[in-house]
Amino acid sequence: MRIIETIEEMKIFVKQVKARGLSIGLVPTMGSLHEGHLTLMRQAKEQSDIVVVSIFVNPTQFGPNEDYTKYPRDLTGDSVQAGTAGVDVIFHPQAQEMYPKGYSSFIEIDGITQKLCGLSRPGHFRGVATVVTKLFNVIQPDIAFFGQKDAQQVLVLQRMASDLNMNIVIEIVPIVREKDGLAMSSRNAFLSVEERRAALVLSSSLQLAKQLVTSGEINVEAIRQQVIASIQLEELAQIDYVEIHSYPLLETIDQIIGKTLLALAVRIGNTRLIDNIILEG
Incomplete structure (x- = not known):
């Protein structure tokens, strides 16, 4: 090489x-x-x-x-x-x-x-x-x-x-994840042991959204608010944004119809992490 x-x-x-x-x-x-x-x-x-x-x-x-x-x-x-x-x-x-x-x-x-x-x-x-x-x-x-x-x-x-x-x-x-679900990122190296555990709230909140859509929920704001509430249960997490847009145009939508991007950015301590999932109603 x-x-x-x-x-x-x-x-x-x-x-x-x-x-x-x-x-x-x-x-x-x-x-x-x-x-x-x-x-x-x-x-x-x-x-x-x-x-x-x-x-x-x-x-x-x-x-x-x-x-x-x-x-x-x-x-x-x-x-x-x-x-x-x-x-x-x-x-x-x-x-x-x-x-x-x-x-x-x-x-x-x-x-x-x-x-x-x-x-x-x-x-x-x-x-x-x-x-x-x-x-x-x-x-x-x-x-x-x-x-x-x-x-x-x-x-x-x-x-x-x-x-x-x-x-x-x-x-x-596709996203490559650790066995526990955390999306691989160079910035993960900045996390302490406690912060590394707290960071799992990103992937778990995305899975919550997937479960909501699977169960029939398609209202964007309802899903977004439940994801926000889930992240806020983690004391070390500070939300930058939780957004849902059409995919791939990233247009504002009210309902999950077709491919939709749920993207989030969350600070765990001083480290800003991002993650996302493609939802499909």
Whole structure:
């Protein structure tokens, strides 16, 4: 496995791969890899000739009071894990490589970003869309793989790729969970033992919503309020949002009809976690 740190070297590698007629699968990450990331990589290996994993903690998607400087970084450990998943190249640029002095170009997606995480984290999706566009331009993947845990992010990037006529397929891979139901996330490393236990309220509240729909409840506000009440029983949990929207357009709805996204963001102590489930009435 090869580690590439500059855009120029990455472009040379891509040119060589394309000259051989091989396909490229990209898994964009911020590192601190876990089984969720490895699942994306293994799927990329099945569907692509060459697998590239980007490891870049992107400063433009973090707000001024968020955890950019504290975000876990472990290139050595990440490299070992990526190698076991069959990754061919890790693209690991520094911030000044991606955003050199004088950088001033950004990607904005309207509408779909003005809710959920986009509402509670202003500028977040501007940073995500910009860095992913740059990765697409440099690496020129045929397929890019993203996890369903970041549901809004995937929908934003699909909209961007469609609107801007990008020649790429964006593949959505189901959420990977721990045995007890907690969605795998690099930020889980921030949780204390007590907070780790409390964090299970996210997945249990989603399962409550699923049970409600299965039993015939389709009123969006009724379901939302029961999910909120369930989360509030956990003393360490502070709700950022609990929202239900149509899927994939994320439109406001009153009833669960067809595919519907229940998404939530909850702080457990100082750690903000997100999770979601697709409901179908």
